[in-house]
Amino acid sequence: MIVRAVGDIAINRDEPERAFERCEGILAECDLSIGQLESVFTVAPFAEGRADAPLRSAPRNAVALHRLGIRALSLCGNHVMSCGPAGLGETAATLAALGIETFGAGDSLAAARQPLSVAAAGQRLSVVAANCILPPGCAATAGTAGCRPLRIATRYEMIEPNQPGTPARIITQADSRDLADLAEQVTGLRLRGDRVIVWLHWGLHLQPETIADYQVDVAHGLIDAGAELIVGTHPHLLKGVEIYRGRTILHSIGNFVFDLDVDALPARRAYHLKLVDLYPGNPVDPPADNRLYPFAEESRMTVMVEAAFHAGKAPLIGLHPAYIGSNGQPRLLAAGEPQFDAVASYLKRVSGRFGTTWHVEGNRLIAEAPSQDEADDRIRA
Numbered sequence: 001m002i003v004r005a006v007g008d009i010a011i012n013r014d015e016p017e018r019a020f021e022r023c024e025g026i027l028a029e030c031d032l033s034i035g036q037l038e039s040v041f042t043v044a045p046f047a048e049g050r051a052d053a054p055l056r057s058a059p060r061n062a063v064a065l066h067r068l069g070i071r072a073l074s075l076c077g078n079h080v081m082s083c084g085p086a087g088l089g090e091t092a093a094t095l096a097a098l099g100i101e102t103f104g105a106g107d108s109l110a111a112a113r114q115p116l117s118v119a120a121a122g123q124r125l126s127v128v129a130a131n132c133i134l135p136p137g138c139a140a141t142a143g144t145a146g147c148r149p150l151r152i153a154t155r156y157e158m159i160e161p162n163q164p165g166t167p168a169r170i171i172t173q174a175d176s177r178d179l180a181d182l183a184e185q186v187t188g189l190r191l192r193g194d195r196v197i198v199w200l201h202w203g204l205h206l207q208p209e210t211i212a213d214y215q216v217d218v219a220h221g222l223i224d225a226g227a228e229l230i231v232g233t234h235p236h237l238l239k240g241v242e243i244y245r246g247r248t249i250l251h252s253i254g255n256f257v258f259d260l261d262v263d264a265l266p267a268r269r270a271y272h273l274k275l276v277d278l279y280p281g282n283p284v285d286p287p288a289d290n291r292l293y294p295f296a297e298e299s300r301m302t303v304m305v306e307a308a309f310h311a312g313k314a315p316l317i318g319l320h321p322a323y324i325g326s327n328g329q330p331r332l333l334a335a336g337e338p339q340f341d342a343v344a345s346y347l348k349r350v351s352g353r354f355g356t357t358w359h360v361e362g363n364r365l366i367a368e369a370p371s372q373d374e375a376d377d378r379i380r381a
Contacts, residue, residue, distance in 0.1 A: 002030040005305040006256040010039040012057040016064040022331040028069030031120035036233040040087040047084035054082035076104025076129035076147040085145040104129030105147040109140040112148040132202040151175035172214040183225035190226030242354040243369035254302040292328035318364035
């Protein structure tokens with residue numbers, strides 16, 4: 001069974017059919033293809049207070065997804081309730097009419113918990129999703145629409161309590177009930193014979209090398225529960241790749257198409273300026289002739305994930321580097337291209353804390369766990 005995946009998708013342009021013209025059909029020739037939807041397809045008005053940067057696209061933009069060949073989209077993200085329950089409902093209906101399945105959000109928590117499942121090559125695969133980035137009204141409950149939450153607590157401790165103004169240690173921890181519910185679902189799916197991918201909307205955005213404490217704890221716990229691949233989205237750039245117990249953790253697979261006019265709404269412009277102040281250089285204001293992609297150079301590097309599931313074996317994971325051009329269009333890269341080498345070098349750098357090693361197979365990057373000697377050296381260091 002072959003699964004392909006790409007990261008954050010938000011299509012909102014005058015000619016949506018051109019969004020994927022440089023990567024047409026790349027997700028079509030596999031058993032399952034998945035992406036992360038980061039806007040809603042609706043004409044409903046924005047719901048007040050539902051997101052720092054609400055995102056909405058006219059439903060006509062959704063037809064562009066056929067050109068990519070995508071078959072399923074996670075709706076489990078922080079923008080899914082930008083237009084309230086009406087926007088979520090119209091989005092799901094629009095995608096269903098195009099034959100695209102959705103998962104991770106729904107009209108109740110029970111609906112949001114439902115896995116995406118597919119059978120192929122004598123195997124059954126399930127994908128479960130959860131969201132750690134939760135603006136007001138985003139989390140589903142028993143009686144209200146939204147996405148499946150994995151709530152995270154943050155606290156700050158002074159590193160030197162007797163030194164006024166000392167930097168704080170940031171400590172993050174997943175809600176024990178949310179995490180237990182997710183882990184129990186993963187274990188249940190594995191016990192019935194499913195292969196399991198966990199799709200997580202999480203992490204600190206726009207900071208390439210920052211991995212929060214909770215992410216490592218959550219990912220390891222879910223692999224211990226039976227997950228065979230962890231896929232992260234939300235940070236708008238690639239983050240480190242970790243191998244734990246022979247299973248791959250993709251902490252963030254970056255953007256893929258993210259059309260964002262920061263001047264379209266005063267609130268969006270204000271939020272953008274706040275991010276520029278918080279994270280100098282990332283994002284940056286785009287040049288005047290390119291309002292589609294207001295992100296820094298590091299956010300232009302991305303990947304298409306390919307996971308091969310063979311019976312009785314750990315999945316084989318390859319990352320096919322891609323680059324998002326000045327027109328906001330992604331293009332797969334070939335080994336030997338300078339941009340391919342740039343993506344490879346970047347992934348090696350941001351994965352350094354995990355000791356991950358890399359090699360090239362064809363046009364794909366393959367991550368490997370450090371040798372025992374390398375792991376021992378990291379522990380001693």
